[in-house]
Amino acid sequence: FREGGPVEALDRRIGARSFARLLGDWRPPDGRGLAGALADRVRLLVLDGRLPLQTRVPAERELAGALGVSRTTVAAAYDALRDAA
Numbered sequence: 001f002r003e004g005g006p007v008e009a010l011d012r013r014i015g016a017r018s019f020a021r022l023l024g025d026w027r028p029p030d031g032r033g034l035a036g037a038l039a040d041r042v043r044l045l046v047l048d049g050r051l052p053l054q055t056r057v058p059a060e061r062e063l064a065g066a067l068g069v070s071r072t073t074v075a076a077a078y079d080a081l082r083d084a085a
Contacts, residue, residue: 043084
């Protein structure tokens, strides 16, 4: 998992709208814990091979706009994924 970084180190990239479609219905029913739910869904996509390793994910602002959530939510999800790596 990576966000940003040198472009030459990564040969794949996914756009924010494509990533949002791939994420599917990731929101918890009660609307709480969005960052954790988002991180869990991204982790699942990597583990089951739908999001290949070394794929550059959208910037926080782009993904937040595509998902209709705050940038803080996306930043917290990305941070959780980085911390778990």
